[in-house]
Each structure stands twice: as C-alpha cells, then as structure tokens.
Amino acid sequence: xxxxxxxxxxxxxxxxxxxxxxxxxESNDGDQPLSREQLISKLQGKxxxxxxxxxxxxxxxxxxxxxxxxxxxxxxxxNNFDLPAMTAAKVLGTNTPDVLTETTADFGFAxxxxxxxxxxESEHFLRAGQWKKxxxxxxxGAEVHGSTLGILGxxxxxxxxxxxxxxxxxxxxxxxxxxxxxxxxxxECGATYVGKEQLLxxxxxxxxxxxxxxxxxxAIGAAELAQxxxxxxxxxxxxxxxxxxxALAKALREKRIAAAGLDVFEGEPQVHPDLLTVPNxxxxxxxxxxxxxxxxxxxxxxxxxxxxxxxxxxxxxxLNPEALG
Ligand code: GLV
Ligand code: GLV
Numbered sequence: 001x002x003x004x005x006x007x008x009x010x011x012x013x014x015x016x017x018x019x020x021x022x023x024x025x026e027s028n029d030g031d032q033p034l035s036r037e038q039l040i041s042k043l044q045g046k047x048x049x050x051x052x053x054x055x056x057x058x059x060x061x062x063x064x065x066x067x068x069x070x071x072x073x074x075x076x077x078x079n080n081f082d083l084p085a086m087t088a089a090k091v092l093g094t095n096t097p098d099v100l101t102e103t104t105a106d107f108g109f110a111x112x113x114x115x116x117x118x119x120x121e122s123e124h125f126l127r128a129g130q131w132k133k134x135x136x137x138x139x140x141g142a143e144v145h146g147s148t149l150g151i152l153g154x155x156x157x158x159x160x161x162x163x164x165x166x167x168x169x170x171x172x173x174x175x176x177x178x179x180x181x182x183x184x185x186x187x188e189c190g191a192t193y194v195g196k197e198q199l200l201x202x203x204x205x206x207x208x209x210x211x212x213x214x215x216x217x218x219a220i221g222a223a224e225l226a227q228x229x230x231x232x233x234x235x236x237x238x239x240x241x242x243x244x245x246x247a248l249a250k251a252l253r254e255k256r257i258a259a260a261g262l263d264v265f266e267g268e269p270q271v272h273p274d275l276l277t278v279p280n281x282x283x284x285x286x287x288x289x290x291x292x293x294x295x296x297x298x299x300x301x302x303x304x305x306x307x308x309x310x311x312x313x314x315x316x317x318x319l320n321p322e323a324l325g
Contacts, residue, residue, distance in 0.1 A: 003310045005048035008034055008055050011074070015299040022307050023048070040064045048306045053077060057093070059085040070309050072302040076100055076157075076289075077239060079212040083320050093319040094305040098156065099297040100289040105160025107263070107288040108237045109168075112149075112161075112205050115233045115261035116142040120282045142204065142231060142258055144169055150203025151175040152196070152219070153210025153238060154182050161207055162189045174199055177210075200227040205235065212239035222247040225256055233259045237288045240265040249274030252281055263288050 007016065007027035019025050026042060028034055033054050034042065043049060043065040051057065053075035062068065062085055070092040071081065081093045114120060122139040125131060149165040151158045154177040165171035166189035173191040175182070176199040185191050199206070206228065210216050220234065221244035228234070234257060236243050245266045251257050253274070261282040265271050268286060275281055289298065301317065309315040313324075 003047040004045055005050065005306060005310070006039075006042050006046045007050040008039065009050075009052045011050070011299050012296055015296070015303050018300075019050070019303050019306065022311060036061070043068055048072065048310055050074065050302055050306060051080065053080050056080050056082075057086060057091075058082040059089070062086065062089040062091055070094065070306060070315070072305040072309075074298050074302040076104075077211060078319055079239060081319070087320045087323045090323050092309060092315055092321075092323050094302070094309075094315050094317050095319055096298040096301045097317055099301055100294050101156045101160055103291050103294040104157050104237065104288045105164060107290075108157065108161045108207055108209065108235060109164045111237060111261035111263060111282060111284065111288075112207060112233070112235050113144055114282045115235060115259045116144050116205060118259065118280075121279050124279075142233060144171070144205070146170050146172075147204035148172045148174060148202055150199045150206040152199060152206065152208050153177060154185070154191075155209060155211075157237075158207070158209040159185050161209065162191055166190060171205075174202060196224075197227065200224055201229070203232060204229065205233050207235045208238045208242055210238055210242065212241055216242050218242070218244045220244065220248070222251070225251040228257050230256060230258065232257050233261065235261040237263045240268050245272040245275060249278055249281075252278045255280075 002024050004024040007025060010029050016027060039055055040061055045067055047067060047069045049071045051071050051073050053073060057071050059082060068091055072094045074096060076095050076097050078093060078095045083093060086093050118139045118141045149171040151162055154175045162173045162185060166173050173189050174194045175191055176194055176196045180193045219242050225247060248260060249272055252260055259280040263284045264286055305315050305317060
C-alpha cells in the first residue's frame with residue numbers, strides 16, 4: 001500500500017497528480033489554512049506533510065502525530081519548523097533552496113527601485129486624479145545607480161541582489177553577515193564586508209535577506225533605524241519580525257528614513273495598521289518568489305522530496321539529515 005500524506009494547502013493540480021501516483025493523498029483544497037487542531041487531526045496516520053511555511057511544526061504537534069516522518073516545506077525559509085524538536089522526534093524537514101534564488105533577487109531589486117523612485121505612492125496620486133500640473137520636485141526620490149547598496153544577510157539571494165546592484169547599476173556594495181563568507185562575491189562585485197553599525201550608517205539602500213531566528217528578531221528596530229541616513233531606504237524581503245514594524249512606521253512618519261519597501265510583515269497576513277497609513281512605504285503581500293515558473297519549481301521540489309524520501313529514503317534537500325541517523 002502507498003504511504004499516506006497530507007497536502008496542507010491548495011497547490012498546482014499537476015503537482016497533486018504527481019503525488020497521487022506515489023501516495024494516498026489527503027489535500028486541503030479550500031482557500032483557507034488549516035487550524036492547528038485540523039492539522040493535527042488530518043496528520044493522524046500520515047507519514048508525510050507538504051507544508052507551505054504557514055503550518056507550525058513543533059514538539060506538541062509532533063507528539064500528537066507519531067507516524068509523521070517528513071515535512072516538506074514549499075519555501076526556502078523554515079522558521080515555521082522547530083528543527084531541534086523535529087530532529088528529536090526523528091522527523092525530517094526539507095525546504096526549497098536554489099530554485100527561487102534569482103527570482104527572489106529580481107523582486108528584491110524591483111522593490112528597491114519602486115521604493116527609491118516612489119512608484120506606488122505616485123501611482124496612487126495619479127489614480128486619485130491629483131495630477132494637475134508639473135512640479136520640479138514632484139515625487140523626486142533617491143538615486144539608485146551609483147549609490148551604496150547595503151545587504152544584511154549574504155546568502156544566495158543576497159548575492160543575487162549584490163550582483164544586480166554592482167553589475168547592472170554600478171552600485172558600491174557593502175554587506176554584513178554572521179560570518180564573512182563571500183570572498184568570491186567580494187571579488188566579483190567589489191563587495192566589502194563591514195560591521196552592522198557601518199552598514200546602517202553608510203547604506204543608501206539597505207536590503208534585508210537574513211533568515212528569521214531568535215537572534216534576528218527585531219534586528220532592525222528604533223535604535224538601528226536611528227543610525228541610518230535620513231535619505232536611506234529599507235527593503236525587507238526576508239521575514240516579518242526581523243523588522244520592528246511599529247518602530248519602522250514611526251520612523252517613516254517622522255522621515256527619519258526616506259522610505260521602505262516591505263514584502264513580509266510581523267504577524268502576516270495582518271499588517272501593522274500604522275504601516276497602512278504612511279505614504280512612503282511600498283507594501284506587497286509576500287510575493288518575492290511568485291513567478292509561475294518558480295512557484296511550480298518550488299512545489300515540484302517539495303513534492304520530489306516527499307517522493308524521494310518516502311519511497312527511497314533519500315531526500316533531495318534535507319534540513320536536518322541528522323534526524324535520520
Ligand atoms: C518565502 O518566503 C520562502 O521562504 O520561500
Ligand atoms: C536563501 O536561499 C538564501 O541563502 O538567501
């Protein structure tokens with residue numbers, strides 16, 4: 001008999017079809033996420049779960065679902081997984097690295113440009129019928145080409161953004177990371193490793209691309225925003241919670257920094273109400289990896305992890321291979 005799995009959210013029909021060739025599949029085909037109680041109840045007797053980043057997998061859930069052996073996240077980030085608890089329960093976690101790197105870097109750069117050049121703010125103005133005349137300073141924004149690009153978190157996506165900035169826009173690239181890990185990139189982009197304080201002080205455009213963890217919680221709060229240039233912009237395509245959204249809304253309102261572009265939010269899909277009322281912020285609903293091609297590649301990689309692990313014991317992109325030992 002085929003192993004049983006749960007697909008926690010609605011996904012591409014062709015991916016579901018592929019999964020049905022290998023597994024007894026229960027899928028949540030509605031447009032609502034499962035509550036924790038529903039998730040636990042539907043995971044009974046399931047060996048695998050296809051998750052999307054919205055389902056929290058922790059010790060309590062694992063204890064209630066003893067047959068579970070793998071959770072395949074359709075996301076590169078995995079802060080919805082309590083990985084030590086999963087390892088302790090001998091449950092494997094997988095994510096979807098690499099397939100979304102360039103697509104997500106494209107979006108990071110798009111958000112940087114939209115933020116610097118005030119694209120959504122000016123579009124609202126036009127749509128509201130407020131464009132009556134020319135003005136010398138109308139929606140005058142910040143320069144992108146030739147400016148200083150700061151990157152906090154130099155993983156694969158950060159490197160993609162650094163390349164775009166250095167090669168496409170002649171930007172000077174500075175970065176900070178827990179470890180100085182990108183000598184190749186330093187050569188290729190003329191990127192300079194700096195301390196966090198220097199990064200905050202010198203960046204004209206600061207892009208956040210670090211994973212969320214207890215250590216990165218509120219990595220950008222009031223104190224950090226106060227160190228940035230008043231002309232600077234901040235872009236977050238990493239995770240909500242890395243930025244203190246209330247402090248950011250205040251800094252934007254007081255023009256302590258010029259503007260921000262946010263694709264991720266604390267407590268999303270809720271958005272801090274103060275962010276909705278400040279004009280100098282570009283807001284998008286967590287879509288940095290959302291091209292049709294990349295979302296399909298992510299779904300396929302998550303599915304292939306389930307197939308490879310549950311049929312051959314060999315996951316493709318394991319996060320905690322030690323869970324198997
Ligand atoms: C999206 O945020 C992801 O982690 O893939
Ligand atoms: C994610 O893939 C990253 O390393 O930035």
